[in-house]
Amino acid sequence: xxxxxxxxxxxxxxxxxxxxxxxxxxxxxxxxxxxxxxxxxxxxxxxxxxxxxxxxxxxxxxxxxxxxxxxxxxxxxxxxxxxxxxxxxxxxxxxxxxxxxxxxxxxxxxxxxxxxxxxxxxxxxxxxxxxxxxxxxxxxxxxxxxxxxxxxxxxxxxxxxxxxxxxxxxxxxxxxxxxxxxxxxxxxxxxxxxxxxxxxxxxxxxxxxxxxxxxxxxxxxx
Amino acid sequence: xxxxxxxxxxxxxxxxxxxxxxxxxxxxxxxxxxxxxxxxxxxxxxxxxxxxxxxxxxxxxxxxxxxxxxxxxxxxxxxxxxxxxxxxxxxxxxxxxxxxxxxxxxxxxxxxxxxxxxxxxxxxxxxxxxxxxxxxxxxxxxxxxxxxxxxxxxxxxxxxxxxxxxxxxxxxxxxxxxxxxxxxxxxxxxxxxxxxxxxxxxxxxxxxxxxxxxxxxxxxxxxxxxxxxxxxxxxxxx
Numbered sequence: 001x002x003x004x005x006x007x008x009x010x011x012x013x014x015x016x017x018x019x020x021x022x023x024x025x026x027x028x029x030x031x032x033x034x035x036x037x038x039x040x041x042x043x044x045x046x047x048x049x050x051x052x053x054x055x056x057x058x059x060x061x062x063x064x065x066x067x068x069x070x071x072x073x074x075x076x077x078x079x080x081x082x083x084x085x086x087x088x089x090x091x092x093x094x095x096x097x098x099x100x101x102x103x104x105x106x107x108x109x110x111x112x113x114x115x116x117x118x119x120x121x122x123x124x125x126x127x128x129x130x131x132x133x134x135x136x137x138x139x140x141x142x143x144x145x146x147x148x149x150x151x152x153x154x155x156x157x158x159x160x161x162x163x164x165x166x167x168x169x170x171x172x173x174x175x176x177x178x179x180x181x182x183x184x185x186x187x188x189x190x191x192x193x194x195x196x197x198x199x200x201x202x203x204x205x206x207x208x209x210x211x212x213x214x215x216x217x218x219x220x221x222x
Numbered sequence: 223x224x225x226x227x228x229x230x231x232x233x234x235x236x237x238x239x240x241x242x243x244x245x246x247x248x249x250x251x252x253x254x255x256x257x258x259x260x261x262x263x264x265x266x267x268x269x270x271x272x273x274x275x276x277x278x279x280x281x282x283x284x285x286x287x288x289x290x291x292x293x294x295x296x297x298x299x300x301x302x303x304x305x306x307x308x309x310x311x312x313x314x315x316x317x318x319x320x321x322x323x324x325x326x327x328x329x330x331x332x333x334x335x336x337x338x339x340x341x342x343x344x345x346x347x348x349x350x351x352x353x354x355x356x357x358x359x360x361x362x363x364x365x366x367x368x369x370x371x372x373x374x375x376x377x378x379x380x381x382x383x384x385x386x387x388x389x390x391x392x393x394x395x396x397x398x399x400x401x402x403x404x405x406x407x408x409x410x411x412x413x414x415x416x417x418x419x420x421x422x423x424x425x426x427x428x429x430x431x432x433x434x435x436x437x438x439x440x441x442x443x444x445x446x447x448x449x450x451x452x453x454x455x456x457x458x459x460x
Contacts, residue, residue, distance in 0.1 A: 051357060052320045065312060067319035069291065074312045090287065090296045097289035098274045131274055 005030040005060040008044065010219060012212035013205045014107060015068045016056045018100070018159055020204065022072055024197035025158045026079035032203065041219050072096070076155040088150045095136070095148055095156035102132050103163045106170075110208040111216070125171050128163075133178050136160060140180040146187050153191065161188045169207055227252040227282040230266060232441055234434050235427045236329065237290045238278045240381055242426065244294060246419035247380045248301035254425065263441050294318070298377040310372045317358070317370055317378040321385045324354045328388045332430045333444060343392060350389050355400050358382055362402040368409060375413065383410045391429055 005023060009016035011034040023030050035041055035055065045053045051066045058065045061078075065071045076082040076092075083089045105124040112120055139148055148156045164185050167174050175182050189198060197204050227245060231238040233256040245252050257263045267275050271286045280287045283300075287293045298304040298314075305311040327346045334342045361370055370378040386407050389396045397404050411420060419426050430438065438444070 051316055052323070053353060061309075063309065063312060065316065067316050070312055070315035070319055073315055074308065077308055077311070086296070086299055087285070089299075090285065090292060093292035093295055094273060094287065094289050097292050101274070135273055 008057040027193045081155045092156045230279040249415045303377045314378045
Protein backbone atom coordinates (compact mmCIF):
# COMPACT_ATOMS: atom_id res chain seq x y z
CA UNK A 1 0.00 0.00 0.00
CA UNK A 2 1.44 3.35 -0.97
CA UNK A 3 1.89 5.78 1.85
CA UNK A 4 0.48 9.25 1.46
CA UNK A 5 2.20 11.69 -0.88
CA UNK A 6 4.38 14.23 0.93
CA UNK A 7 4.67 17.79 -0.34
CA UNK A 8 7.77 19.91 0.25
CA UNK A 9 7.21 23.68 -0.06
CA UNK A 10 6.79 26.82 1.98
CA UNK A 11 3.53 27.18 3.85
CA UNK A 12 1.69 29.08 1.15
CA UNK A 13 0.23 28.76 -2.32
CA UNK A 14 2.93 29.47 -4.87
CA UNK A 15 3.59 26.72 -7.39
CA UNK A 16 2.47 23.95 -5.08
CA UNK A 17 -1.14 25.07 -4.82
CA UNK A 18 -2.21 23.51 -8.13
CA UNK A 19 -0.81 20.23 -6.90
CA UNK A 20 -2.78 20.50 -3.65
CA UNK A 21 -5.90 21.17 -5.71
CA UNK A 22 -5.28 18.18 -7.97
CA UNK A 23 -4.66 15.76 -5.10
CA UNK A 24 -7.64 17.07 -3.18
CA UNK A 25 -9.93 16.81 -6.21
CA UNK A 26 -8.78 13.22 -6.69
CA UNK A 27 -9.62 12.52 -3.05
CA UNK A 28 -6.01 11.76 -2.17
CA UNK A 29 -4.88 12.59 1.35
CA UNK A 30 -1.39 14.02 1.60
CA UNK A 31 1.16 15.27 4.11
CA UNK A 32 3.15 18.47 3.97
CA UNK A 33 6.61 19.44 5.14
CA UNK A 34 6.81 23.22 5.16
CA UNK A 35 10.06 24.93 4.30
CA UNK A 36 10.70 27.77 6.68
CA UNK A 37 14.45 28.23 6.83
CA UNK A 38 17.29 28.26 4.38
CA UNK A 39 18.89 25.40 6.32
CA UNK A 40 15.91 23.18 5.60
CA UNK A 41 16.15 23.93 1.90
CA UNK A 42 19.89 23.30 1.91
CA UNK A 43 19.37 20.00 3.68
CA UNK A 44 17.03 18.93 0.89
CA UNK A 45 19.50 20.13 -1.73
CA UNK A 46 22.58 18.60 -0.11
CA UNK A 47 20.73 15.35 0.48
CA UNK A 48 20.08 15.10 -3.27
CA UNK A 49 16.35 15.11 -2.79
CA UNK A 50 15.71 17.82 -5.36
CA UNK A 51 16.64 16.93 -8.91
CA UNK A 52 17.22 20.55 -9.92
CA UNK A 53 17.71 21.94 -6.40
CA UNK A 54 14.21 23.40 -6.59
CA UNK A 55 10.78 22.97 -5.10
CA UNK A 56 7.94 22.00 -5.47
CA UNK A 57 8.92 18.44 -4.68
CA UNK A 58 6.45 15.65 -4.00
CA UNK A 59 7.41 12.29 -2.60
CA UNK A 60 5.02 9.83 -4.19
CA UNK A 61 5.22 6.13 -5.08
CA UNK A 62 8.88 5.92 -4.17
CA UNK A 63 9.83 8.88 -6.37
CA UNK A 64 10.79 12.43 -5.53
CA UNK A 65 8.94 14.28 -8.27
CA UNK A 66 9.92 17.83 -9.12
CA UNK A 67 8.78 20.38 -11.72
CA UNK A 68 5.20 21.45 -11.25
CA UNK A 69 3.91 20.14 -14.56
CA UNK A 70 5.57 16.75 -14.15
CA UNK A 71 3.91 16.40 -10.78
CA UNK A 72 0.52 17.52 -12.10
CA UNK A 73 0.72 15.14 -15.04
CA UNK A 74 1.66 12.22 -12.82
CA UNK A 75 -1.25 12.90 -10.49
CA UNK A 76 -3.66 13.38 -13.38
CA UNK A 77 -2.59 10.13 -15.04
CA UNK A 78 -2.62 8.12 -11.86
CA UNK A 79 -5.97 9.38 -10.59
CA UNK A 80 -7.82 9.48 -13.92
CA UNK A 81 -8.04 13.21 -14.37
CA UNK A 82 -6.63 13.07 -17.89
CA UNK A 83 -9.48 11.98 -20.13
CA UNK A 84 -9.98 8.64 -21.79
CA UNK A 85 -7.78 8.83 -24.89
CA UNK A 86 -4.91 10.77 -26.41
CA UNK A 87 -7.14 13.37 -28.04
CA UNK A 88 -8.95 14.15 -24.78
CA UNK A 89 -5.66 14.22 -22.94
CA UNK A 90 -4.30 16.69 -25.48
CA UNK A 91 -7.32 18.99 -25.12
CA UNK A 92 -6.94 18.84 -21.35
CA UNK A 93 -3.25 19.60 -21.77
CA UNK A 94 -3.93 22.67 -23.90
CA UNK A 95 -6.55 23.99 -21.51
CA UNK A 96 -4.32 23.41 -18.49
CA UNK A 97 -1.32 25.07 -20.12
CA UNK A 98 -3.35 28.11 -21.09
CA UNK A 99 -4.81 28.39 -17.61
CA UNK A 100 -1.39 27.98 -16.00
CA UNK A 101 -0.12 30.90 -18.12
CA UNK A 102 -2.84 33.02 -16.51
CA UNK A 103 -2.21 31.56 -13.06
CA UNK A 104 1.47 32.43 -13.45
CA UNK A 105 0.57 36.11 -13.32
CA UNK A 106 -1.23 35.50 -10.02
CA UNK A 107 1.69 33.52 -8.61
CA UNK A 108 4.21 36.24 -9.46
CA UNK A 109 2.01 39.10 -8.34
CA UNK A 110 3.07 39.36 -4.66
CA UNK A 111 6.70 39.63 -5.76
CA UNK A 112 6.25 42.67 -7.96
CA UNK A 113 7.20 46.12 -6.83
CA UNK A 114 4.24 47.62 -4.95
CA UNK A 115 3.84 50.23 -7.69
CA UNK A 116 3.52 47.53 -10.33
CA UNK A 117 1.09 45.39 -8.43
CA UNK A 118 -2.05 47.36 -9.21
CA UNK A 119 -1.10 47.63 -12.87
CA UNK A 120 -0.64 43.88 -12.95
CA UNK A 121 -4.13 43.28 -11.54
CA UNK A 122 -5.44 45.25 -14.49
CA UNK A 123 -3.21 43.23 -16.81
CA UNK A 124 -4.31 39.86 -15.50
CA UNK A 125 -7.97 40.91 -15.57
CA UNK A 126 -7.63 41.88 -19.20
CA UNK A 127 -5.91 38.64 -20.09
CA UNK A 128 -8.55 36.64 -18.25
CA UNK A 129 -11.52 38.47 -19.73
CA UNK A 130 -10.21 38.93 -23.27
CA UNK A 131 -8.07 35.88 -23.90
CA UNK A 132 -8.82 32.96 -21.60
CA UNK A 133 -12.35 33.14 -20.25
CA UNK A 134 -13.96 33.52 -23.70
CA UNK A 135 -12.31 30.28 -24.80
CA UNK A 136 -13.65 28.26 -21.89
CA UNK A 137 -17.05 29.98 -21.96
CA UNK A 138 -17.41 28.97 -25.60
CA UNK A 139 -16.34 25.38 -24.94
CA UNK A 140 -18.91 25.01 -22.19
CA UNK A 141 -21.62 26.73 -24.22
CA UNK A 142 -20.93 24.65 -27.32
CA UNK A 143 -21.14 21.22 -25.71
CA UNK A 144 -23.46 22.13 -22.85
CA UNK A 145 -21.77 19.70 -20.49
CA UNK A 146 -20.66 20.24 -16.93
CA UNK A 147 -16.99 19.46 -17.52
CA UNK A 148 -14.59 20.93 -20.04
CA UNK A 149 -13.54 17.64 -21.65
CA UNK A 150 -15.11 14.24 -22.13
CA UNK A 151 -18.02 14.77 -19.78
CA UNK A 152 -15.97 13.89 -16.73
CA UNK A 153 -13.83 15.75 -14.21
CA UNK A 154 -10.30 16.41 -15.42
CA UNK A 155 -7.25 18.42 -14.45
CA UNK A 156 -8.49 21.16 -16.77
CA UNK A 157 -11.61 21.73 -14.65
CA UNK A 158 -9.62 21.74 -11.42
CA UNK A 159 -6.96 24.23 -12.54
CA UNK A 160 -9.55 26.49 -14.14
CA UNK A 161 -11.59 26.58 -10.94
CA UNK A 162 -8.45 27.30 -8.91
CA UNK A 163 -7.62 30.19 -11.23
CA UNK A 164 -11.16 31.62 -11.27
CA UNK A 165 -11.32 31.66 -7.47
CA UNK A 166 -7.86 33.22 -7.16
CA UNK A 167 -8.83 35.97 -9.60
CA UNK A 168 -12.14 36.57 -7.83
CA UNK A 169 -10.20 37.29 -4.66
CA UNK A 170 -8.65 40.27 -6.43
CA UNK A 171 -11.49 41.14 -8.82
CA UNK A 172 -14.79 39.96 -7.31
CA UNK A 173 -16.97 40.44 -10.39
CA UNK A 174 -14.57 39.09 -12.96
CA UNK A 175 -17.07 36.47 -14.17
CA UNK A 176 -19.86 38.98 -14.78
CA UNK A 177 -19.93 38.49 -18.53
CA UNK A 178 -19.48 34.73 -18.40
CA UNK A 179 -22.67 32.94 -17.36
CA UNK A 180 -21.41 29.48 -18.31
CA UNK A 181 -18.24 29.95 -16.28
CA UNK A 182 -20.32 31.11 -13.34
CA UNK A 183 -22.35 27.92 -13.53
CA UNK A 184 -19.16 25.90 -14.03
CA UNK A 185 -17.64 27.46 -10.94
CA UNK A 186 -20.65 26.54 -8.82
CA UNK A 187 -20.94 23.00 -10.16
CA UNK A 188 -17.27 22.12 -9.85
CA UNK A 189 -17.09 23.67 -6.37
CA UNK A 190 -19.87 21.33 -5.33
CA UNK A 191 -18.13 18.13 -6.28
CA UNK A 192 -17.68 16.47 -2.86
CA UNK A 193 -13.87 16.24 -2.85
CA UNK A 194 -13.57 19.82 -4.04
CA UNK A 195 -16.22 21.13 -1.68
CA UNK A 196 -14.28 19.55 1.17
CA UNK A 197 -11.10 21.30 -0.02
CA UNK A 198 -12.94 24.62 -0.09
CA UNK A 199 -14.06 24.33 3.52
CA UNK A 200 -12.11 25.83 6.43
CA UNK A 201 -9.57 23.46 7.92
CA UNK A 202 -8.55 21.94 4.59
CA UNK A 203 -5.04 22.10 3.17
CA UNK A 204 -6.00 24.88 0.78
CA UNK A 205 -3.71 27.80 1.52
CA UNK A 206 -4.80 31.42 2.08
CA UNK A 207 -3.85 34.21 -0.32
CA UNK A 208 -0.17 35.19 -0.08
CA UNK A 209 0.57 37.82 2.58
CA UNK A 210 3.68 39.73 3.63
CA UNK A 211 4.81 36.90 5.85
CA UNK A 212 4.70 34.43 2.95
CA UNK A 213 6.60 36.80 0.68
CA UNK A 214 9.28 37.27 3.36
CA UNK A 215 9.61 33.50 3.77
CA UNK A 216 10.08 33.06 0.03
CA UNK A 217 12.79 35.72 -0.06
CA UNK A 218 14.51 34.12 2.93
CA UNK A 219 14.51 30.75 1.26
CA UNK A 220 15.21 31.55 -2.36
CA UNK A 221 16.86 34.92 -2.79
CA UNK A 222 20.44 34.42 -4.02
CA UNK B 223 -5.26 10.03 -44.15
CA UNK B 224 -4.22 13.31 -42.58
CA UNK B 225 -1.63 15.38 -44.44
CA UNK B 226 1.71 16.34 -43.01
CA UNK B 227 1.74 18.33 -39.79
CA UNK B 228 1.91 22.03 -40.48
CA UNK B 229 3.80 24.37 -38.17
CA UNK B 230 2.78 28.01 -37.79
CA UNK B 231 5.54 30.30 -36.49
CA UNK B 232 8.09 32.84 -37.57
CA UNK B 233 11.14 31.67 -39.49
CA UNK B 234 13.34 31.09 -36.49
CA UNK B 235 13.86 28.81 -33.49
CA UNK B 236 11.94 30.30 -30.59
CA UNK B 237 9.52 27.92 -28.95
CA UNK B 238 8.89 25.93 -32.09
CA UNK B 239 12.39 24.56 -32.44
CA UNK B 240 11.93 21.68 -30.01
CA UNK B 241 8.81 20.68 -31.97
CA UNK B 242 10.89 20.58 -35.15
CA UNK B 243 13.50 18.46 -33.39
CA UNK B 244 10.95 15.99 -32.10
CA UNK B 245 9.17 15.56 -35.44
CA UNK B 246 12.49 15.24 -37.25
CA UNK B 247 13.80 12.67 -34.78
CA UNK B 248 10.58 10.69 -35.20
CA UNK B 249 11.14 10.75 -38.94
CA UNK B 250 7.97 12.76 -39.55
CA UNK B 251 7.98 15.14 -42.51
CA UNK B 252 6.32 18.47 -41.82
CA UNK B 253 5.42 21.73 -43.51
CA UNK B 254 5.90 25.23 -42.20
CA UNK B 255 3.91 28.42 -42.62
CA UNK B 256 5.95 31.44 -41.59
CA UNK B 257 4.64 34.88 -40.71
CA UNK B 258 7.16 37.65 -41.12
CA UNK B 259 5.42 40.82 -39.98
CA UNK B 260 3.09 41.93 -37.21
CA UNK B 261 0.30 42.19 -39.79
CA UNK B 262 0.71 38.64 -40.92
CA UNK B 263 0.72 37.47 -37.31
CA UNK B 264 -2.46 39.40 -36.61
CA UNK B 265 -4.09 37.89 -39.66
CA UNK B 266 -3.31 34.46 -38.25
CA UNK B 267 -4.85 35.46 -34.91
CA UNK B 268 -7.95 36.76 -36.63
CA UNK B 269 -8.26 33.50 -38.55
CA UNK B 270 -9.36 31.95 -35.27
CA UNK B 271 -7.07 28.94 -35.26
CA UNK B 272 -4.97 30.06 -32.28
CA UNK B 273 -6.86 29.03 -29.18
CA UNK B 274 -5.17 31.59 -26.92
CA UNK B 275 -4.06 33.93 -29.71
CA UNK B 276 -0.54 32.59 -29.42
CA UNK B 277 1.97 30.53 -31.31
CA UNK B 278 3.41 27.93 -31.63
CA UNK B 279 0.49 26.27 -33.36
CA UNK B 280 0.67 22.93 -35.14
CA UNK B 281 -2.03 21.54 -37.40
CA UNK B 282 -1.88 17.81 -36.87
CA UNK B 283 -4.43 14.99 -37.09
CA UNK B 284 -7.33 17.37 -37.57
CA UNK B 285 -6.43 19.51 -34.55
CA UNK B 286 -4.93 22.98 -34.23
CA UNK B 287 -2.61 22.31 -31.30
CA UNK B 288 -1.29 25.21 -29.25
CA UNK B 289 0.83 25.48 -26.09
CA UNK B 290 4.32 24.16 -26.66
CA UNK B 291 4.19 21.51 -23.98
CA UNK B 292 0.83 20.16 -25.18
CA UNK B 293 2.20 19.94 -28.72
CA UNK B 294 5.38 18.19 -27.62
CA UNK B 295 3.50 15.74 -25.42
CA UNK B 296 1.15 14.82 -28.25
CA UNK B 297 4.02 14.17 -30.64
CA UNK B 298 6.00 12.25 -28.03
CA UNK B 299 3.00 10.07 -27.17
CA UNK B 300 2.04 9.49 -30.80
CA UNK B 301 5.53 8.52 -31.93
CA UNK B 302 6.42 6.44 -28.88
CA UNK B 303 9.00 8.84 -27.45
CA UNK B 304 7.32 9.09 -24.05
CA UNK B 305 8.45 5.99 -22.20
CA UNK B 306 6.62 2.74 -21.69
CA UNK B 307 4.87 3.41 -18.40
CA UNK B 308 3.88 6.14 -16.00
CA UNK B 309 7.17 6.16 -14.10
CA UNK B 310 9.27 6.50 -17.26
CA UNK B 311 6.93 9.23 -18.40
CA UNK B 312 7.42 11.04 -15.09
CA UNK B 313 11.20 10.92 -15.49
CA UNK B 314 11.00 12.15 -19.08
CA UNK B 315 8.70 14.95 -17.92
CA UNK B 316 11.11 16.02 -15.19
CA UNK B 317 14.10 15.95 -17.50
CA UNK B 318 12.41 17.98 -20.24
CA UNK B 319 11.01 20.53 -17.80
CA UNK B 320 14.53 21.11 -16.47
CA UNK B 321 15.83 21.46 -20.01
CA UNK B 322 13.10 23.92 -20.83
CA UNK B 323 14.16 26.15 -17.92
CA UNK B 324 17.68 26.26 -19.34
CA UNK B 325 16.69 26.60 -22.98
CA UNK B 326 14.28 29.45 -22.19
CA UNK B 327 17.17 31.41 -20.72
CA UNK B 328 19.25 30.80 -23.82
CA UNK B 329 16.31 31.58 -26.08
CA UNK B 330 15.72 34.95 -24.45
CA UNK B 331 19.39 35.86 -24.29
CA UNK B 332 19.54 37.71 -27.65
CA UNK B 333 16.81 40.00 -26.35
CA UNK B 334 18.98 41.18 -23.44
CA UNK B 335 19.54 44.85 -22.99
CA UNK B 336 23.11 45.58 -24.21
CA UNK B 337 24.31 46.49 -20.71
CA UNK B 338 22.97 43.21 -19.33
CA UNK B 339 24.34 40.86 -21.98
CA UNK B 340 27.54 39.87 -20.18
CA UNK B 341 25.81 39.32 -16.87
CA UNK B 342 23.07 37.23 -18.46
CA UNK B 343 25.54 35.08 -20.37
CA UNK B 344 27.51 34.41 -17.22
CA UNK B 345 24.34 33.45 -15.41
CA UNK B 346 23.24 31.12 -18.18
CA UNK B 347 26.59 29.34 -18.30
CA UNK B 348 26.70 29.06 -14.51
CA UNK B 349 23.24 27.51 -14.44
CA UNK B 350 24.07 25.16 -17.30
CA UNK B 351 27.25 23.85 -15.71
CA UNK B 352 26.26 23.79 -12.06
CA UNK B 353 22.55 23.08 -11.99
CA UNK B 354 21.46 21.38 -15.17
CA UNK B 355 24.23 19.47 -16.93
CA UNK B 356 25.36 17.72 -13.73
CA UNK B 357 21.90 16.16 -13.47
CA UNK B 358 22.08 14.57 -16.90
CA UNK B 359 25.72 13.58 -16.55
CA UNK B 360 24.85 11.85 -13.30
CA UNK B 361 21.81 10.11 -14.79
CA UNK B 362 23.93 8.65 -17.57
CA UNK B 363 26.70 7.67 -15.17
CA UNK B 364 24.33 6.00 -12.72
CA UNK B 365 22.66 3.65 -15.19
CA UNK B 366 25.44 3.45 -17.76
CA UNK B 367 22.93 3.27 -20.59
CA UNK B 368 22.90 5.07 -23.90
CA UNK B 369 19.66 6.93 -23.28
CA UNK B 370 18.34 8.96 -20.38
CA UNK B 371 15.22 6.90 -19.65
CA UNK B 372 14.22 3.29 -20.15
CA UNK B 373 17.19 2.35 -22.29
CA UNK B 374 15.59 3.67 -25.46
CA UNK B 375 15.34 6.95 -27.31
CA UNK B 376 12.84 9.39 -25.85
CA UNK B 377 11.85 13.03 -25.98
CA UNK B 378 14.30 13.68 -23.13
CA UNK B 379 17.31 12.58 -25.20
CA UNK B 380 16.27 14.65 -28.19
CA UNK B 381 15.74 17.79 -26.18
CA UNK B 382 18.97 17.28 -24.23
CA UNK B 383 20.91 17.17 -27.49
CA UNK B 384 19.12 20.29 -28.69
CA UNK B 385 19.99 22.18 -25.50
CA UNK B 386 23.61 20.95 -25.49
CA UNK B 387 24.06 22.37 -28.98
CA UNK B 388 22.42 25.67 -27.96
CA UNK B 389 24.71 25.90 -24.94
CA UNK B 390 27.76 25.20 -27.09
CA UNK B 391 26.76 28.09 -29.31
CA UNK B 392 27.06 30.26 -26.18
CA UNK B 393 30.38 28.69 -25.19
CA UNK B 394 31.96 25.93 -27.26
CA UNK B 395 33.74 24.32 -24.31
CA UNK B 396 30.68 24.21 -22.06
CA UNK B 397 30.76 20.40 -21.92
CA UNK B 398 34.42 20.21 -20.91
CA UNK B 399 33.63 18.82 -17.46
CA UNK B 400 31.00 16.39 -18.71
CA UNK B 401 32.58 13.42 -20.49
CA UNK B 402 29.41 11.35 -20.60
CA UNK B 403 27.43 14.22 -22.10
CA UNK B 404 30.12 14.54 -24.76
CA UNK B 405 29.69 10.87 -25.63
CA UNK B 406 25.92 11.24 -25.47
CA UNK B 407 26.07 14.17 -27.87
CA UNK B 408 28.08 12.18 -30.38
CA UNK B 409 25.91 9.11 -30.04
CA UNK B 410 22.54 10.82 -30.37
CA UNK B 411 23.78 13.00 -33.24
CA UNK B 412 24.46 9.84 -35.19
CA UNK B 413 20.95 8.50 -35.04
CA UNK B 414 19.97 8.64 -38.73
CA UNK B 415 16.88 10.84 -38.43
CA UNK B 416 18.69 13.23 -36.12
CA UNK B 417 21.82 13.22 -38.19
CA UNK B 418 19.71 14.19 -41.19
CA UNK B 419 18.22 17.08 -39.22
CA UNK B 420 21.72 18.32 -38.37
CA UNK B 421 22.74 18.52 -42.02
CA UNK B 422 22.56 21.79 -43.98
CA UNK B 423 19.29 22.13 -45.86
CA UNK B 424 17.16 20.62 -43.10
CA UNK B 425 14.34 22.51 -41.39
CA UNK B 426 16.53 23.19 -38.37
CA UNK B 427 16.73 26.94 -37.80
CA UNK B 428 19.85 29.03 -37.12
CA UNK B 429 20.26 31.21 -34.01
CA UNK B 430 18.84 34.73 -34.12
CA UNK B 431 20.99 37.38 -35.76
CA UNK B 432 20.64 41.20 -35.79
CA UNK B 433 18.07 41.08 -38.56
CA UNK B 434 15.89 38.34 -37.15
CA UNK B 435 15.98 39.86 -33.65
CA UNK B 436 14.43 42.98 -35.10
CA UNK B 437 11.77 40.93 -36.88
CA UNK B 438 10.91 39.02 -33.71
CA UNK B 439 10.70 42.16 -31.58
CA UNK B 440 8.43 43.72 -34.14
CA UNK B 441 6.09 40.76 -34.47
CA UNK B 442 5.72 40.00 -30.78
CA UNK B 443 6.12 43.49 -29.36
CA UNK B 444 8.42 42.42 -26.56
CA UNK B 445 8.48 44.75 -23.61
CA UNK B 446 11.67 46.09 -22.22
CA UNK B 447 12.92 44.04 -19.34
CA UNK B 448 10.90 40.97 -20.22
CA UNK B 449 14.01 38.89 -20.42
CA UNK B 450 15.10 39.54 -16.87
CA UNK B 451 11.57 38.80 -15.67
CA UNK B 452 11.84 35.35 -17.14
CA UNK B 453 15.32 34.70 -15.84
CA UNK B 454 14.83 35.51 -12.22
CA UNK B 455 12.40 33.80 -9.95
CA UNK B 456 12.01 36.99 -8.01
CA UNK B 457 11.94 40.16 -10.00
CA UNK B 458 11.23 42.99 -7.64
CA UNK B 459 13.07 44.96 -5.03
CA UNK B 460 11.23 44.76 -1.77
